[in-house]
Amino acid sequence: MRRVLVTGADGQLGHALASMLYSLPKEFFPVLTDHASMDITDVKKVNDICEQTDPDIIVNCAAYTAVDMAEVEAHQAFAVNEKGAANVAMAAFRMKIPMLHFSTDYVFDGSNNIPYTEEDSAAPLSVYGHSKLAGEFAVMATCPWAVIIRTGWLYSPFRSNFFTTISRIARERGKLEIICDQVGTPTYAKDLASAAVHVFRSMDGLTCDEMYKYKGVYHYSNEGVCSWYDFACAIVDLAGITCVVDPIETKDYPQTAQRPHFSVMNKSKFKNCFHTKISHWQRSLAACMESSGISSQ
Ligand SMILES: NC(=O)C1=CN([C@@H]2O[C@H](COP(=O)(O)OP(=O)(O)OC[C@H]3O[C@@H](n4cnc5c(N)ncnc54)[C@H](OP(=O)(O)O)[C@@H]3O)[C@@H](O)[C@H]2O)C=CC1
């Protein structure tokens, strides 16, 4: 049985991954840590807990994810997303074990008109995007066999995210105005957790030299393309909520941080390397809706 140390286990991805690991009890034993029990900016704490728990795999789900707040809290964003990530990567390097880390579609500036590949240049528009890109470099420099998955528009029935927010405010307000000129692909956290398990299985039992085969950045979201407006319409429809959803432009929804207008990612590298298929975002949204019980409320 493989011990999988998860940081940020109280976040939406950490929670989805923990549930996935508990559902595979013969294969994996989750060692869950959260902000309170293991602050990843505290290098001594990270090393002590890794030493005590002796994991076989480390997955860094901890992050500073408040995109607008990061514009005024750059120091905190970089402390967690760059230095904290490097602390976790250093522990994995010392223990010579697989390290999985997550990054974001917000490393791109949105100027592409075809899906971004891993070879495309990153040019973040926001402090959050810059801090995550710095984290990618820090992780790769610290633990050279690390696998970094860039994902985007993550949602689940757990914690605050676009899915839970829209489900709630559609009922409260009866009318929503949603940006239609930012295009990307939603990612169901359960699908991403399942993708992470594919990575663990591929890297299980490999020597450091063998792990190098997988090193680097991969793109992963659900399949398909939509705007936030399309996503909101689909949530409202599936939930059976009576609510008007109007499309608006980014300029009509003032936000502190700038977001890319286009952040669709090409997932071929992940699918080919880890021999997996990916579900379309509408199918995954339906699965999430069903598991959340929101549509029957
Ligand atoms: N959410 C999204 O739409 C997207 C997320 N990603 C990336 O996916 C990953 C997972 O994101 P997601 O699960 O949504 O994020 P969440 O914000 O839901 O979870 C992040 C977790 O990290 C914890 N955390 C924050 N600071 C620290 C710290 N110093 N030490 C330990 N834990 C800390 C948070 O705890 P607390 O809340 O108590 O501070 C929270 O539980 C991140 O790398 C994120 O950048 C990428 C693209 C899209």
Ligand SMILES: Cc1cn([C@H]2C[C@H](O)[C@@H](COP(=O)(O)OP(=O)(O)O[C@H]3O[C@@H](C)C(=O)[C@@H](O)[C@H]3O)O2)c(=O)[nH]c1=O
């Ligand atoms: C609630 C609401 C949001 N929106 C828009 C704002 C924003 O552009 C978009 C999504 O809202 P959010 O607050 O979820 O946006 P945001 O925090 O930018 O989401 C991002 O989070 C980080 C962590 C990532 O890494 C990204 O991939 C992405 O998921 O919807 C509306 O237009 N109307 C509304 O009523």
